[in-house]
Amino acid sequence: VEEIEASAGTDRTAIDVAAISIDNSDELKVLAPSTGIFYITPSPTEPEYVTEGEIITRSKVMCQLEAMKSFTPLTLSDFGDLYPQERYEVARINVAAGQQVNPGDLLFVVKPVLGAV
16 A cells, blocks of 8 residues: 555655756746646636736645546645745746646746745
8 A cells, every 4th residue: 555655646755846846947847736627717707817927825726627527726835845935926837728637747837936025
């Protein structure tokens, strides 16, 4: 059971800071934690959760992943301590609305924002 859980990433060793860092940059990858359909808006008529260039906090919903009619909002704080800064700039959105994603797919690129608000 321990081997299965370790390979499934439930022990949180599957993704670390080295896995999300972009070489020669302070930018970080935001990877899909699970399989699902990517939604950047709450509904087709509502604005996007985040836009490129926007400054967000760790608790800001960035998107939703839908699997079997269950919608799961995704925030940077969902990844534990991988994103320790309080604020980030959304540098890139790499997935189109309605696209299926799998664990480890690149969803966003974010850049830490240092200093006061």
